[in-house]
Amino acid sequence: MSVLRNIIISLVVLLCSIYFYQVKFQAQKPVVVVVGCGLAGISAGIEAHRSGAHVIILEKTQRCAGNSFKATSGINGAYTEVQKSQNINDTVELFIQDTIKSGKGLANKQLVNVLVNKSRSAIEFLQELGVDLSVLSQCGGHSRPRTHRSRPTEKIRNIGMIIMYELLGKYEEKLEIIKEANVLDIEPNEFDNSLMVHYSYKGSVKKVGIKADSVILASGGWCADKSRDSLLKKYRPDIFSLATTNGQFATGDGVKIAKKLGINLVHMDKIQVHPTGFISPKDPLHNTKMLCPEAVRASGGIMINSKGERFANELGTRDYLTKQIFDQKDKYKKIPKDHDGESDIPYVATIIMTEESRQLFNPTFIDFYQKIGLIQYFENGEKLSEYLEIDQEKLKNTFQQYEKDAEVGKDRFGKTIFPVKKITFDENLYMMTITPSIHYAMGGIEINENAQVINEKGGIIPNIYAAGETTGGVHGDNRLAGNSLLECVVFGRISGKNSVNLLDEN
Known part of the structure; x- marks a missing residue:
C-alpha cells in the first residue's frame, strides 16, 4: 500500500512540476495581440506564433473572416512555379511597373517593392498550408496572367473562403482567438514599451485589459462606415451614398485607434469604387x-x-x-x-x-x-x-x-x-x-517596409505594427485586382515576425 502511495505522490509531484514549468514557460513567451482576424490578422498570428510568441487575436464579429472571406478573383504572384508550369513569362519588374502605374505614381515604392518581391513566397506560404492556387487569370491593369486562384470544386467556395478555411483549420487551436471582442483603445507604457489593450466582450460595457509586448493592427478598412464619426463621410462625402461591397463590420476601428495614438495616416481620400x-x-x-x-x-x-x-x-x-x-x-x-x-x-x-x-x-x-x-x-x-x-x-x-x-x-x-x-x-x-x-480603402495607417507604424513626426512607434487594408501607401490612387489578398499575406507575415524578432531592438 505504501509503495502505491509513494508512486501516486511521485506522479502528482511530476505533474505539478510539468504544469508549473509550462506556466513559467508561457509567461516567458512574448505576448502579441492581433486586432482583427481576416487574412492579414491570421497571417500575422501564424508568423508570431512560429516566432515563439503567445498570440491573442481579438475579433469583433462572431467569426474569423473579414472581407478576405469575400475575395473571388485571387492573389497575385510574380515568377511563381504555377506561372512557369504554364509558360507565362512574368517578372518582378513587370509586376512593380503595373502596380505603380495603377496607383498613378502615388504608391510608396519601398512598400511596392516589398509587396512584389515577396509575392512568390506568399504564394508558396499558402500552398504549403494546403491552398490550391493552380488557376491563373489576367485581371485588369496586369500585363501578365498572375492572379492565382483554386480549381473549381462542387462546393461554393471562392478563393478567400478557401484560404481562410485552410489557415484557420491548421492554426485556430494554436492561437488564442477571442471573438466578439471589440477593441476600444491601446495604452502605451513608456517605462517598458509594453501596451495595454482594452476591449469590450460581447457588447458588455465593462472593459477587459490585456498586457501585450506587441500589437498588430489588422482590422481592415472602412468602406461600410456609416457611423456618427464616419471616415467615409469625412474623407469622401462625394461617394458616401453609393452602395458598398463590404461587410457591415468594416468601420475603420484600427484607423480610429491609430489616430488617438498619434500614428500618421496617409491617402485617406483614396477610396476604390x-x-x-x-x-x-x-x-x-x-x-x-x-x-x-x-x-x-x-x-x-x-x-x-x-x-x-x-x-x-x-x-x-x-x-x-x-x-x-x-x-x-x-x-x-x-x-x-x-x-x-x-x-x-x-x-x-x-x-x-x-x-x-x-x-x-x-x-x-x-x-x-x-x-x-x-x-x-x-x-x-x-x-x-x-x-x-x-x-x-x-x-x-x-x-x-x-x-x-x-x-x-x-x-x-x-x-x-x-x-x-x-x-x-x-x-x-x-x-x-x-x-x-x-469597395476598398487604399489609405490608412502609415507603415514602413517592416510593417512598423509611423507617428505624425515621422518616427517609429515601438512595438506597434499594422497590416492589410487598415494601412495606406501600398496601392496609391488605385489598387490592382489580386493585390489585396497579397498585401494581407505579405505584410501580415512581416508584422507577425517583427512583432517578436524586433522586441529586443525596441
Missing part, C-alpha cells in the same frame, strides 16, 4: 452589393450599355471602368413601382458571358449566382435583346465587331487581351447587371 457590384433584381436599391468578381471579365465577359454597345476595355483598371460606366449615364430601369425619387437609383451596365466564358471562370459559381438571381440565362441573343429592350441588330453588330477585334487582337478601346474570341447571337448567354460600388 469597384466597377462591378451585382444588382439584384429582387432588391436593386439595397445598400450592400455582392461583388461581381473581376475574374468574370478576365474570363471573357463583355460589357455593354443600354444601347447594346461596348464602351470600354473590360480589362482596364477599376477606376477607369468606373468612370466609363458613370459616363454612360444609364440608370437602372426595373425599379419597384412604389419607389419614390430618383437620386438613389444606381448607374448600371450589363455584362454578358458565353458558355466558354462560364467554363473559364467557374461554372459552379455561375450556377450559384444564377440560382440566387444575380445572373440570368438566355437561350440566345434574341431573348437577351428582348429582356434588355435593345434593338436586336444593334446587339448582333456589337457581337460581330467584338469577334473582328478579337481576331485582329486589338479594339478601339485599347484592349489587346481577348480571353474569349467568339460571341455569337445564337448561342447560350449569361447576363448580369452591375453598378459601381464602394
